[in-house]
Amino acid sequence: MRKLAKAKPQREPTIALINIVFLMLVFFMVAGTLAQPLDKTLTLVNTKDLEGRAPPDTLVVHSDGRLTYHGEDQSDAAAYVTGLSEDDRSKVRLVPDRELPAEDLMKIARDLRGAGAGQIMIVTERGLE
Numbered sequence: 771m772r773k774l775a776k777a778k779p780q781r782e783p784t785i786a787l788i789n790i791v792f793l794m795l796v797f798f799m800v801a802g803t804l805a806q807p808l809d810k811t812l813t814l815v816n817t818k819d820l821e822g823r824a825p826p827d828t829l830v831v832h833s834d835g836r837l838t839y840h841g842e843d844q845s846d847a848a849a850y851v852t853g854l855s856e857d858d859r860s861k862v863r864l865v866p867d868r869e870l871p872a873e874d875l876m877k878i879a880r881d882l883r884g885a886g887a888g889q890i891m892i893v894t895e896r897g898l899e
Contacts, residue, residue: 828893829862831878833869847878851885860888 829850830838837844844850851859862882866875879890 827858827863828865829882831864831866831870831875833867835870835874835878837878847881848885851882851887859886861891862887862889863891863893865893 828839829844829847832838837847837850839850851862854862864875864879864882875892882890
C-alpha cells in the first residue's frame with residue numbers, strides 16, 4: 771500500500787513584511803532627525819493680513835487689460851518699453867491681475883518682447899496656508 775505524501779503547508783510571507791516595516795521605521799527615524807527643530811521661543815511672522823501691493827518698477831496689468839506703471843496709465847506695452855532705459859529693458863517685471871485672461875497676458879508679453887524687452891518676469895502671489 772502506497773502512502774500519499776502530505777503537502778507542505780504554505781508559509782505566509784511575514785518575514786518580508788517585517789523587513790519592510792523595519793526598513794520604513796529606520797528611514798523615518800533618520801529622516802526625522804535631519805531637520806533641526808525650531809527654537810521653542812521663536813514666533814514666526816504672520817503675513818496673512820498684510821496689504822498686497824505691486825513691487826516697485828513693475829508694469830501692472832489689470833483684469834480689463836489696462837496697463838499702469840507707478841499708478842499712471844500706459845497707452846500700450848510698446849510705449850512702456852520705449853520709455854525705459856537700456857538697463858531696465860533687459861528685465862521687465864509684469865504683475866497681472868488674477869482675472870486677466872491668459873490670451874491677453876500672452877499678447878502683452880509678445881508686445882513687450884517685440885518692443886525690445888529682454889527677460890519678462892511675471893510676479894505672482896505665493897499662497898502659503
